Every structure is written in C-alpha cells, then in structure tokens.
Amino acid sequence: MESLGQDRPITVLVVDDNAANRELAQQTLLDEGYAVVLATNGLEAIAAFSAPSSVPPDCVLLDVRMPTMDGFEACLRIREAPGGKDVPVIFLTALRDVDTFDRALEVGGDDFLTKPVRPPELLVRVKSALEIRRMRLELGEQYELMRGQRDHLMRAQLMKERLMAFVVHDLKNPVNAMDLHAQLLLRNKGLADDVRATVAQMRSEAKNLTRMISNLLDIAKADEGKLDVKLVGVEIARMVDDVLLELTPMASAHAVTLDSAIEVKSVTADRDLLWRLLANLIENAVRHTPRDGRVTVSVVEVAGEVEVAVRDTGPGVPPSMRERIFDPFVQLDAQGVHASRGGRGLGLAFCKLAATAHGGALVVDDASPGAVFRLRLPRVLPS
Ligand SMILES: Nc1ncnc2c1ncn2[C@@H]1O[C@H](COP(=O)(O)OP(=O)(O)OP(=O)(O)O)[C@@H](O)[C@H]1O
Numbered sequence: 001m002e003s004l005g006q007d008r009p010i011t012v013l014v015v016d017d018n019a020a021n022r023e024l025a026q027q028t029l030l031d032e033g034y035a036v037v038l039a040t041n042g043l044e045a046i047a048a049f050s051a052p053s054s055v056p057p058d059c060v061l062l063d064v065r066m067p068t069m070d071g072f073e074a075c076l077r078i079r080e081a082p083g084g085k086d087v088p089v090i091f092l093t094a095l096r097d098v099d100t101f102d103r104a105l106e107v108g109g110d111d112f113l114t115k116p117v118r119p120p121e122l123l124v125r126v127k128s129a130l131e132i133r134r135m136r137l138e139l140g141e142q143y144e145l146m147r148g149q150r151d152h153l154m155r156a157q158l159m160k161e162r163l164m165a166f167v168v169h170d171l172k173n174p175v176n177a178m179d180l181h182a183q184l185l186l187r188n189k190g191l192a193d194d195v196r197a198t199v200a201q202m203r204s205e206a207k208n209l210t211r212m213i214s215n216l217l218d219i220a221k222a223d224e225g226k227l228d229v230k231l232v233g234v235e236i237a238r239m240v241d242d243v244l245l246e247l248t249p250m251a252s253a254h255a256v257t258l259d260s261a262i263e264v265k266s267v268t269a270d271r272d273l274l275w276r277l278l279a280n281l282i283e284n285a286v287r288h289t290p291r292d293g294r295v296t297v298s299v300v301e302v303a304g305e306v307e308v309a310v311r312d313t314g315p316g317v318p319p320s321m322r323e324r325i326f327d328p329f330v331q332l333d334a335q336g337v338h339a340s341r342g343g344r345g346l347g348l349a350f351c352k353l354a355a356t357a358h359g360g361a362l363v364v365d366d367a368s369p370g371a372v373f374r375l376r377l378p379r380v381l382p383s
C-alpha cells in the first residue's frame with residue numbers, strides 16, 4: 001500500500017470522459033497499491049473535493065478535453081476547493097504543444113502527460129508529483145526555484161519539438177514543390193539551353209536544401225535516441241548507380257568523373273539512411289575534387305563486414321582534423337582550405353550517426369592523393 005505516512009492509502013482521483021482511459025489508469029494505480037476515485041468530467045472532479053464526508057484526493061490525473069467542464073476549468077476550481085490548493089494535478093492531454101503546456105501551468109497544473117499514457121510513465125509521474133509536493137511543504141522557496149527550472153526545461157523541449165515539426169512540414173513541402181515545378185519546366189522541349197541549365201541548377205539546389213534539412217532532423221533525432229533504423233536487404237550496386245545518377249549533373253558541372261566498383265551483391269541497411277549516407281559522402285567528394293578529377297565508390301567485403309569507400313582526388317583531410325570533421329558545424333572550408341558553397345557542416349555529423357545507428361563505423365583516411373571515407377556495415381540479416 002502506498003501511503004504518505006498516514007494510515008490510509010494514497011488516493012488518486014482519475015478524471016477522464018473516456019472509460020478505457022479511466023480503466024487503464026485505475027488498474028495501473030491499484031496494482032501499485034494506490035486507492036482510486038473515478039470521475040468522468042470536471043464537475044464530478046470538484047465534487048470529490050467538496051463532499052463533506054470524504055477525504056480529499058492526494059493527487060489528480062486530469063484529462064483536458066471533456067464535456068460539461070474541461071480540465072482547465074476544473075483545475076481552477078479544484079485549487080479553490082477544500083484540500084485542493086496543494087494537491088498535485090497532472091494533466092492528461094493528446095496535445096503535446098507549448099500552448100497546452102502554458103495553459104496547464106496558468107490554471108495551476110503541476111505536470112503534463114501525453115496520451116496514450118504508458119503505465120510505467122504514469123506511475124513515475126504520480127510518484128514524482130507526490131514527492132515534489134512533499135518537498136514543497138518541506139522546502140518552500142527551494143521548491144519554487146526547482147519547479148521554475150523544470151518548467152523552463154519542459155517549455156524549451158516543447159519549443160524544440162515545435163521547431164522540428166516546422167522544419168519537417170513547413171520547410172520540406174515548399175522545397176519539394178519547387179523541385180516539382182522545376183521538373184515540370186524541364187519537360188518543355190522548346191526550352192533554350194541556358195534556361196534549361198538554370199532550371200537544372202535550381203533542382204540541384206532544391207535537392208541540396210532537402211539534404212541539409214534531413215541531416216539536421218536526423219541529428220536532432222539521434223540526440224534524443226529516436227533515430228529509427230529499418231533494416232532491409234539493399235541491392236547495393238543499384239543504389240550506388242542511382243545516387244551517382246542523381247549527382248551526375250553536379251559532377252559534370254565540376255568536370256569530375258564518377259566511377260564505381262561494386263563487389264558485393266546486397267547489404268543490410270536502412271534504405272533511406274544508406275541513400276543519404278552515400279549522397280552526402282559523394283557530394284562532399286565531388287565538391288572537393290579539382291576539375292578533371294575522379295570520385296570512385298567501391299563496395300567490398302572485409303573481414304565479414306561490408307566496406308563502402310568513397311574516394312576522391314582532392315586535397316584530402318589533414319590528420320589533425322580527421323576526427324573533428326564528424327562533429328556538427330565543423331568545416332575546413334571556413335578556415336580557407338577549400339572553397340565553401342553554403343553548406344553547414346552537418347553532412348558528416350549525420351553520416352557518423354547513421355553509421356553508428358547501423359552498428360557500423362565511418363572513418364576518413366588518406367588516399368594520396370585525396371580523401372577516402374570508409375563506411376563499415378556489419379553483415380546482419382534484415383529483421
Ligand atoms: N572529400 C572531402 N575532401 C576534403 N575535405 C572534406 C571532404 N568531405 C568533407 N570535407 C571537409 O569536412 C567538412 C565537413 O563536411 P560536412 O559534409 O559535414 O559539411 P559540409 O559539406 O561543409 O556542409 P553540409 O554537408 O552540411 O552541406 C567540410 O566542410 C570539408 O571541409
């Protein structure tokens with residue numbers, strides 16, 4: 001039995017109009033020894049505090065959207081009810097956004113749990129809400145400070161999520177639309193050569209932008225441990241050909257020859273991540289190769305692993321920088337070694353994370369002349 005040093009179990013009031021949600025929360029809490037009181041809307045929740053005979057609940061799980069009276073209004077009223085001033089109120093909400101969070105705090109909420117609620121998370125939040133209340137009573141001012149810091153962190157996290165959602169939907173879509181319009185233009189047979197070249201350039205810039213956006217997103221995902229790898233069998237010769245084909249206009253513009261030597265039939269990898277790994281490495285190689293140079297992609301089997309190597313005939317990477325160039329925002333170009341063209345130093349950071357997420361590795365070596373980036377992928381069966 002969970003108790004607060006009193007001789008009755010801790011009582012949690014669960015307020016939700018959805019019966020299945022109520023039941024899940026109730027079962028989870030009962031299994032842990034809590035007592036549970038149920039309410040289906042805000043009015044019933046307030047009644048649980050106002051009933052003269054009953055003891056007020058020790059903690060409230062409060063749904064936001066409910067008929068009759070929503071969670072925000074109910075929270076305001078609970079704060080005025082007897083025994084409701086200090087009771088921890090945890091909002092349950094399907095909306096994980098800054099506005100809901102701000103509103104929840106404004107009406108006196110203590111925490112914020114996103115639906116669908118996972119039982120272990122629910123228990124942790126209830127426990128910590130009760131613990132925080134105990135500390136609040138004990139520590140007063142200190143508590144206010146800590147709570148302020150936690151709210152600040154939570155808000156920053158939600159802002160980051162909103163920014164990421166903005167990047168995915170609001171930036172990717174117009175870039176894709178631009179590319180589509182450029183493709184439509186290119187279908188026009190009567191287009192003058194110089195116009196055609198300009199439109200092709202627009203397409204290549206749009207692709208570049210999409211590549212950078214995707215790199216940025218995946219780096220953020222990997223930071224949060226959310227970079228998913230969907231392993232499938234990939235016909236590697238075909239993928240290399242397709243990526244090289246996509247980068248041919250850029251290579252031609254730099255007068256760089258693209259080549260491949262593939263000795264492995266298939267690899268086990270995430271198709272999208274592997275494609276972008278190749279595209280980033282080959283794009284870098286082309287950009288750093290002087291005119292009439294060559295970029296070669298080879299795939300061989302080494303000691304039971306697959307090694308994908310991208311080799312160029314450019315200036316190479318100085319030994320002192322061979323680890324650092326994989327850090328985000330690191331560019332040698334900025335130090336005047338090579339000419340920059342508006343990249344942000346995110347490509348290799350993404351590549352490294354994607355390689356690691358595959359259980360593989362990515363390193364750079366000297367190819368004298370030039371650099372060779374070696375991606376090692378373990379030989380595993382697709383799950
Ligand atoms: N093949 C290469 N030869 C020489 N230097 C390279 C090569 N590839 C990458 N670099 C150096 O490593 C830096 C980081 O590469 P990275 O791909 O992360 O960023 P970027 O290409 O500058 O920008 P982004 O990929 O974000 O558009 C580059 O700026 C460049 O200085």
Ligand SMILES: [Mg+2]
Pocket residue numbers: 280283284343346347348
């Ligand atoms: Mg790059």
